[in-house]
Amino acid sequence: MFLTQFRLNTARMGTRRLMASPQSLHAAVMASFAEMPDHQGDGPRVLWRLDQRSRSEVLLYVVSPDRPDLTHLVEQAGWPTTGGWQTKPYGPFLARLAADDTWAFRLTANPVHSIRRHDAEPTKRTVHVTPRHQLDWLLKRQTDAGFEIVEKTERRPDGIPDAWHEVVVHNRSDLAFRKRNESDARAHKVTLTRVTYDGRLRVLDPHALRRTLTSGLGKAKAYGCGLMTLALAE
The missing domain is CATH 3.30.70.1210 (Crispr-associated protein; domain 2)
Structure with a gap:
């Protein structure tokens, strides 16, 4: 399992479109995986959440069985030259x-x-x-x-x-x-x-x-x- 944090650039039109459409943001999150995650029953799955800390600070959190690649989100709704995301293994924390x-x-x-x-x-x-x-x-x-x-x-x-x-x-x-x-x-x-x-x-x-x-x-x-x-x- 992995926990990912990504900051959205609220000045960009792409960010505003994603924030206005949960379906579009869900599709963007799922596009972060080369292979479509196969969710079965009540087992681990891809989860996401938006936290808006202020008007200009919006964070996307993703929990997923596989490590995501958010390059497309950086290009669409981030800072292409200076932005990125942080992904950490979630298993060690869960085990504690x-x-x-x-x-x-x-x-x-x-x-x-x-x-x-x-x-x-x-x-x-x-x-x-x-x-x-x-x-x-x-x-x-x-x-x-x-x-x-x-x-x-x-x-x-x-x-x-x-x-x-x-x-x-x-x-x-x-x-x-x-x-x-x-x-x-x-x-x-x-x-x-x-x-x-x-x-x-x-x-x-x-x-x-x-x-x-x-x-x-x-x-x-x-x-x-x-x-x-x-x-x-x-």
């Missing part, structure tokens, strides 16, 4: 994960659930729209994903304990674009919501967490969702 470790994390995800109004109606995938429900979506998946979000407890002036999870849900974006299938010349509309979670977690099951970090969490992985990254907790 241990139970009870605490890490800062970032995850961009598509928090959806399936609903139906009555038993005879087929289920419909619906997005969670409030930060409270978006957080609940993550909390319901954390144990199976191999971690728990750190809880903090303090006593209020009246002596009653007050507990909350150390996570912030922010940067919601509602996307709509046209997708054209290879087997169908017609394009259909795709809508999805992406939100970002920043917080601290504790490792429960290192094996399950490794699977989460390399196969993603939730839906819409082709469109920049599902990639969780870890950093040293302050």
